Amino acid sequence: MTKWTPSSWRDKPAKHIPTDYPDVAELSDVETTLKGYPPLVFAGEARRLKQRLGQVAMGKSFLLQGGDCAESFKEFHPDNLRDMFRVMMQMAVVLTYGAGQPVVKVGRIAGQFGKPRSSPVEVRDGVELPSYRGDNINGMEFSPESRIPDPQRLLKAYGQSAATMNLLRAFATGGYANLRNIHQWTLGYVDGSPQTKKYKELCEKIEEALNFMEACGVTPESTPQMSATDYYTSHEGLLLGYEEAMTRIDSTTGRWYDTSAHMLWIGNRTRQLDHAHVEFMRGIENPIAMKIGEGLEPDELMKLLDVLNPENEAGKITLIARYGHDKVAQHLPTLARAIKRAGRHVVWSCDPMHGNTIKTDSGYKTRPFDNIMTEVSRFMQVLHSEGCWPGGVHFEMTGQNVTECLGGSARAVREEDLSSRYHTHCDPRLNADQALELAFLIAEELGS
Numbered sequence: 488m489t490k491w492t493p494s495s496w497r498d499k500p501a502k503h504i505p506t507d508y509p510d511v512a513e514l515s516d517v518e519t520t521l522k523g524y525p526p527l528v529f530a531g532e533a534r535r536l537k538q539r540l541g542q543v544a545m546g547k548s549f550l551l552q553g554g555d556c557a558e559s560f561k562e563f564h565p566d567n568l569r570d571m572f573r574v575m576m577q578m579a580v581v582l583t584y585g586a587g588q589p590v591v592k593v594g595r596i597a598g599q600f601g602k603p604r605s606s607p608v609e610v611r612d613g614v615e616l617p618s619y620r621g622d623n624i625n626g627m628e629f630s631p632e633s634r635i636p637d638p639q640r641l642l643k644a645y646g647q648s649a650a651t652m653n654l655l656r657a658f659a660t661g662g663y664a665n666l667r668n669i670h671q672w673t674l675g676y677v678d679g680s681p682q683t684k685k686y687k688e689l690c691e692k693i694e695e696a697l698n699f700m701e702a703c704g705v706t707p708e709s710t711p712q713m714s715a716t717d718y719y720t721s722h723e724g725l726l727l728g729y730e731e732a733m734t735r736i737d738s739t740t741g742r743w744y745d746t747s748a749h750m751l752w753i754g755n756r757t758r759q760l761d762h763a764h765v766e767f768m769r770g771i772e773n774p775i776a777m778k779i780g781e782g783l784e785p786d787e788l789m790k791l792l793d794v795l796n797p798e799n800e801a802g803k804i805t806l807i808a809r810y811g812h813d814k815v816a817q818h819l820p821t822l823a824r825a826i827k828r829a830g831r832h833v834v835w836s837c838d839p840m841h842g843n844t845i846k847t848d849s850g851y852k853t854r855p856f857d858n859i860m861t862e863v864s865r866f867m868q869v870l871h872s873e874g875c876w877p878g879g880v881h882f883e884m885t886g887q888n889v890t891e892c893l894g895g896s897a898r899a900v901r902e903e904d905l906s907s908r909y910h911t912h913c914d915p916r917l918n919a920d921q922a923l924e925l926a927f928l929i930a931e932e933l934g935s
């Protein structure tokens with residue numbers, strides 16, 4: 488294999504990285520500027536996440552990964568970040584209680600901007616323009632100017648990621664995540680829903696346990712796990728120029744870390760063995776995830792693991808299966824068997840979003856809640872019967888009261904409701920109520 492450097496991906500074919508910047512010199516200047524900017528995460532934190540994922544790979548922990556399909560400049564607001572953080576905390580409480588295991592919390596956040604698109608162009612009323620590719624590349628507005636890639640957007644995305652990271656760290660360690668605050672994580676607009684009622688009942692049980700522990704002398708003040716939490720960041724490592732600029736040598740180990748996020752993933756459309764994304768990811772020490780879907784044969788998966796995780800380190804690789812509720816049971820068993828037979832350590836996670844996207848007659852991209860839950864259940868059944876641990880879930884979700892995915896039992900979103908609060912910049916997200924309902928359903932499956 489040729490020598491890896493942070494820029495060795497540049498000699499390989501690359502999909503979904505824009506090549507139509509009007510001024511390449513400007514892009515290169517921006518990348519140089521980014522190289523001088525502070526890291527967003529520390530290598531030691533990425534190592535800690537890898538350790539925690541190692542526990543998931545061993546069946547001793549559960550991974551909850553979630554957030555927007557695409558972060559946007561427009562939706563950037565402290566309240567949105569707080570609400571997203573709160574829903575994930577609520578889900579983690581439900582899952583920890585149900586599964587009786589620690590939950591590793593990873594946001595699709597603080598860098599999740601660039602998108603691979605199924606078509607390079609978008610046609611509206613006979614007008615054809617380049618597709619929107621994420622706020623760090625071009626603008627969502629349907630006009631020729633807005634769709635031109637602009638390198639300055641990378642700097643804006645870095646700034647937003649830094650501010651986001653700063654607030655997330657404050658939420659995680661500044662007192663907000665203290666278990667004594669579990670009641671306060673409930674979002675106002677879901678108050679009164681059956682999920683919130685169930686959640687409140689759970690909080691009461693936890694509070695009783697906390698009171699008992701406190702009487703025994705174990706307090707949040709004396710126990711960091713009770714007064715703070717670990718919250719990690721992740722995004723699809725799509726724009727390799729940005730990732731390269733954020734990749735630095737860790738002074739403790741002398742190894743390369745991509746400091747743009749704790750964990751990076753390779754998308755389903757960019758995981759070709761001999762292409763740029765796999766080349767870049769093989770050289771960094773961060774935990775890596777890879778989306779896997781239809782068409783990936785066991786043989787190729789093994790080769791990818793040889794390249795991405797030659798030492799078979801537990802926690803290094805998370806495989807995120809995204810088949811669709813009607814396909815997962817057909818495709819996953821052969822891969823699970825091959826991995827098990829080869830003694831490969833991986834975290835198995837389920838993305839029940841991307842294989843269950845449909846378009847309504849009125850033109851909205853949506854996902855039915857029942858299909859999402861069905862895929863998670865089937866994923867779990869397959870892995871259990873293959874003797875593997877269904878270690879995690881990967882959701883597109885938000886703390887906002889959106890109407891993007893259909894269904895849910897509490898305030899079921901109907902097809903005619905989609906238009907009322909459809910705000911996503913890319914794919915449809917679960918709202919807080921739907922996300923919490925899923926957490927309860929998954930907790931039941933894990934606990935049974």
Ligand code: PEP
Pocket residue numbers: 556603723753754755756778809841914
């Ligand atoms: C995504 O996670 O938003 C995405 C594009 O997923 P996939 O690579 O699985 O299609």
Ligand code: MN
Pocket residue numbers: 556557841883913914
């Ligand atoms: Mn998506």
